[in-house]
Amino acid sequence: AACRKGCPAPGGGDELRMVHAQSLLSRITVPEVATDNSFVTEDETLHGEAKQKAAVGHDATIGITASKQCRTAVFGSRCYQRVQWVMHQGIVQHPEGYPNISLTSSFEKVQALLYRKKEARCHVPCAEKMDPSARVGPWPSAYLSDFQQETHKPSNPMPEDPERLYPEICNRAVPTDTDAIFIAAKVIQQDPNQTTSPLWTLSESALSSCFDALLARKVVHPKERKYRRNWCWVGLKEICHRHLGDHLSWAEIQRLSLAVGTTSNSSFHPIQKPQICDRQVFGGMSDWSQSAWARAKSWFAQHVNVYVLSLPNGSVRRTTIRTALDTLRIPFEFVNGVDMRLPGGLEAAKREGFIPTHFNVTEAQAAASNPRNGMARDGSLMGTLGCAAAHFRLQNRVAESNPKDITLVFEDDVSPEEDFIPRLWRLFTQDLPCDWQVVSLHSRCPFGTCVSPHLTRVQPDVNEPAWRCHYGVNWGTFGMVYRTKEIRNVQRLWKQAVFDEKRPRCLDVDVALASISDRVRFYAVPSSQNPGFLKEMFVGSARWEINSHKPNPSTHV
Numbered sequence: 001a002a003c004r005k006g007c008p009a010p011g012g013g014d015e016l017r018m019v020h021a022q023s024l025l026s027r028i029t030v031p032e033v034a035t036d037n038s039f040v041t042e043d044e045t046l047h048g049e050a051k052q053k054a055a056v057g058h059d060a061t062i063g064i065t066a067s068k069q070c071r072t073a074v075f076g077s078r079c080y081q082r083v084q085w086v087m088h089q090g091i092v093q094h095p096e097g098y099p100n101i102s103l104t105s106s107f108e109k110v111q112a113l114l115y116r117k118k119e120a121r122c123h124v125p126c127a128e129k130m131d132p133s134a135r136v137g138p139w140p141s142a143y144l145s146d147f148q149q150e151t152h153k154p155s156n157p158m159p160e161d162p163e164r165l166y167p168e169i170c171n172r173a174v175p176t177d178t179d180a181i182f183i184a185a186k187v188i189q190q191d192p193n194q195t196t197s198p199l200w201t202l203s204e205s206a207l208s209s210c211f212d213a214l215l216a217r218k219v220v221h222p223k224e225r226k227y228r229r230n231w232c233w234v235g236l237k238e239i240c241h242r243h244l245g246d247h248l249s250w251a252e253i254q255r256l257s258l259a260v261g262t263t264s265n266s267s268f269h270p271i272q273k274p275q276i277c278d279r280q281v282f283g284g285m286s287d288w289s290q291s292a293w294a295r296a297k298s299w300f301a302q303h304v305n306v307y308v309l310s311l312p313n314g315s316v317r318r319t320t321i322r323t324a325l326d327t328l329r330i331p332f333e334f335v336n337g338v339d340m341r342l343p344g345g346l347e348a349a350k351r352e353g354f355i356p357t358h359f360n361v362t363e364a365q366a367a368a369s370n371p372r373n374g375m376a377r378d379g380s381l382m383g384t385l386g387c388a389a390a391h392f393r394l395q396n397r398v399a400e401s402n403p404k405d406i407t408l409v410f411e412d413d414v415s416p417e418e419d420f421i422p423r424l425w426r427l428f429t430q431d432l433p434c435d436w437q438v439v440s441l442h443s444r445c446p447f448g449t450c451v452s453p454h455l456t457r458v459q460p461d462v463n464e465p466a467w468r469c470h471y472g473v474n475w476g477t478f479g480m481v482y483r484t485k486e487i488r489n490v491q492r493l494w495k496q497a498v499f500d501e502k503r504p505r506c507l508d509v510d511v512a513l514a515s516i517s518d519r520v521r522f523y524a525v526p527s528s529q530n531p532g533f534l535k536e537m538f539v540g541s542a543r544w545e546i547n548s549h550k551p552n553p554s555t556h557v
Helices: 014-027 078-093 107-116 176-189 204-216 224-226 231-244 249-259 290-302 315-327 345-352 361-369 381-403 419-429 484-498 509-515 542-547
Strands: 304-310 333-336 406-411 414-416 440-441 448-452 455-458 479-481 521-525 534-536
Touching: 014 224, 014 448, 078 107, 078 534, 107 224, 176 231, 176 315, 176 448, 224 414, 231 249, 290 304, 290 419, 304 381, 345 381, 381 406, 381 484, 381 509, 381 521, 381 542, 406 414, 406 484, 419 448, 440 455, 448 521, 479 484, 521 534
Parallel strands: 304 333, 304 406, 440 521
Antiparallel strands: 406 479, 414 534, 440 479, 448 455, 455 521
């Protein structure tokens, strides 16, 4: 098929493409705060032409012409909130009210329907945003004219037979995370040897001011001041936790937090080198050719097996994700979760090895009730414990039975994007370093370093104490990808972190995995990228339902 984007132009095209690539990231502006407290997320430089036409002018099922002036709803607006509700809840709860809308429909298509129905003051939406990195070419060679020369020497050169040791499941030009970080610095024209600290150091007066603001908002209790945490960082994360579904970058989150006084205006980047990947536009569309689709499907069938983690009684959730995956023609297998409400559930999980026999639930529950952990409102730990056990059960199963290189695990409340397969193919063959063990396809409130346009190298949050399991960042196990042969190695370290009675925050498997990311080669797609790989369907939380069930385990289990 003909090349459509990122192709060399005749006569010096490669050189021109390098210049474009090196300046591309600096041209993607940080969104400003609009006067109505909503963020202006359109990038005038990259999307000026797209804003002149309607997103669905060609879509007869919606019936809107491209001649109308367009305006895509922005964060904070009434239309934005309604579109989000339809995408995450309405399509599941009331599908009859949204004809021609499916689980994989874009934000713009949903907005177009709401415009037609005259709901929530929605306007005709603009064209869906394109991922600017797709116009440039492969990462990192298209971004660095000297990439193949002596200026870059991999820390661990490829073996003589890379196809055997590294089949097409990573970018062989980027062997390790060290190489990836070096390359990212070169792309944004930083000194690769220059390091910035992920530790946010602030004055006592600044921390006290942030605590007072959090206290006024009833986020903290007066007695918590003695724990001497970085309260400005707590305030920043608190805003992130309130906007988990909004695809906001850390720069946008800090602006919101500053508006309510819960953080500092001191420069801080939870994701280092944020211009590389902490942008909504990098989750945008790509103009996939027919040949790219064919290669991606072939790659997926050869290398990937898909599993869905789900409680057997979750009929609505199972129906939702089955519909989504069947629509995309992705074969999968359900693996039953662990329901701690069932009689003998805890004992069975210990007997089968998903939970260590020595783990004392009562001791962990007592630690959770300690005010310094702030978990009393969460109720019982049994739902959280069951979630952890379920993930380890699935890992045990696929480590023994999956013959393919890649194990992809979905939770049952997500819907992959329509072009999920080519997105995943590109992520693995162009973005991902070859030392990877685990990849999260949707990481909320991410902490780490951008290493490519679509990935961060996850790192432990050094601004939170170890006794809290470095809690509050890199949330979510919606779509987890494991290098199958590494599952046992990762699980050994992971279970040690999870099943620690003195650190009950670590029972959240996503929190625990992030806390050991200095020992596990863990990469993640930041949730600021919109739409990215996945959307969460709000069909309730089985974990929270079980936690509120409040079982009464004996003191010996």
